[in-house]
Amino acid sequence: MKKLSIVLLAFVALVGFNACSSDDDVVFIAQPDPEGISFVNTFSPEYVLTSSTAENTVERFVWNEINLDVPTNINYDVLASASEEMSDPALLGSTAGTNLAVKVKQFMTFATNELGLDKDPTTEAPNSGTMYVQVVATAGTAGEMIHASEVHSINIVIPEDTGDEEVELPKIYMVGNFQAAGGYGKDWTPQDGVPLAASGEGKTDFEGFVYINAESPEFKFLPTNTVWDGDYGDAGTEAGGFTGSLVQEGEVNAGTPDGTGGYYLVKVNTDALTYSLTKVDFGVIGNATPTAWDSDTDMQYNPETKLWTVTMDLTQQEAPDNGLKFRANDAWDIEFGDNDADGTLDLKGANIGVPESGNFTITMDLSNPRNYTYSLNKN
Template structure:
């Protein structure tokens, strides 16, 4: 199994809370502990992380409680980012406890976002840094919320001799008028185009999930995310047409089947010159959920993290016969389980995902890496 090694460089981050007030004149006074509020665990070790143990805990971050001097629970949100500025970030977990498990899958996702690679044919580095911080807040998470962020904890990330499986799958890219509103970058910019992946070298059938967040979608498919050379478009007469067939000369901008935006699974075959899109919304279902196998519990998509998530109460269930599965559109046509219990998803498998004990959980579904779909289940 190919490996990624992560080395934690720094583990101490202090909260410096100050008194503040909201628009209603409602004042919180922060009173931290005498020694300050800090991560209390030491993480000066090397971790060998592989996709085969993606659901395992890589590290449990622990910090001192924040004191806002009010009789209300303090909420903590652990964030991970590939950039120190946290211009974009993933939410690892939210809860009132002063600790949070960080799984191997969480780490792998941040490594991919950091653009790490050890392919000698690319200019991407094989080592870099990812970052963690904790957000403490009181009040509703909108309007009158009062919050404070910890300092950033830097984590050194290194890919050794071989790249993580799936990072080097053959790819094509979707570029169009949805990149900005979908959270990908600048419209019609090849470098910001969304990847689709083939299953193996020599395979011309590509797939991936794309948030085409446009009222009038228009896009093309690129052989590389460096230019429009060799781009594929629709065979129709007008931009935004969906015919399901592609051409590289005299093409127009492609569109969606119903002409509307949404979160789509996109399939393209560059040999057959065909493409198709299926709009999806996602939920969890199973006898570990409040509604059992009768109906889904809907998940919510976050364009900043490129993930779907939901927080709900789950009951202890043992896989493979019990637990939960992910499915699209309240139907079984597109569903995922976990055959190997490794944190990576398998299409239309009969293996459910087990829940270790009763409790309130946050479930995250990450379909942003084509053909390398992952999930995390964190108890709050």
């Protein structure tokens, strides 16, 4: 894994620090906390890594934007280290934005190379350990000034390899005029396509949740996220129309059923050559919530983090008879629970228990198709 050596500049009078950039020939002054960089994630207590989910996003690191006294280019590096002092850190990724998705395979590489973790039960190597992460900002084109966030510890586990791990789910990719505004990348770019996953190996029933943030949506579906070969479009004659039928020859750009944008559950079957879109808004319901089972408490979607969140008071409830669930559109057609109490959402699953009463920030992540997760974080 690529190594990155960094030098952290000293804070001055608890207000920040400054340095002179040879590129811009101005002095940049970092503002004091809470305007400095800070993670806003609700991290999981434990990250279980398996080779079958290597291409899945294990965590989307999210932080606030650093506040400088003059406009300049800002770049953020997400670093990982085996020590809390962040010695000899590895680079997980860089971005000019304020969030970065990291895949399971990146955590696994770090865990194996830097922590010495092993999933072979016949060895004496441990299969669990702690990695430390930090986000560092550099200002100016030369990146001469560095501002660092707090160091956060992450507990990771590589389970024993029993030989019966599931294979990675097949995927197709949705591209269109919504990608940039939806927070996915560049419009009509296969490499930034939004993945939809099938239910198993050899299956063609792809699904995923997509934020189609466009007034007049148009899109297509691709077998890969590298090229346009074999793209699927609508079988109609008008671009942006919706017939629910797909073709690969003579197709037009597909659209939503009512021609408007929103957050959608997208389903595609490349064998039956059909597709559907259901516009959804999510809420939390249950006798752990103030309105019990009578009505939902609405959640809000953040396109930057790809998360649905709500902060609310909850009462202690024991699953599976009591607790809470997530559901769409104030109805029970699309609703999620948790059958194994493992933080993974199951369609029509069991109630989710609340361990103690208090004020909680509830988060739901539907960005990984068919690998939907949630967290309850007491404030």
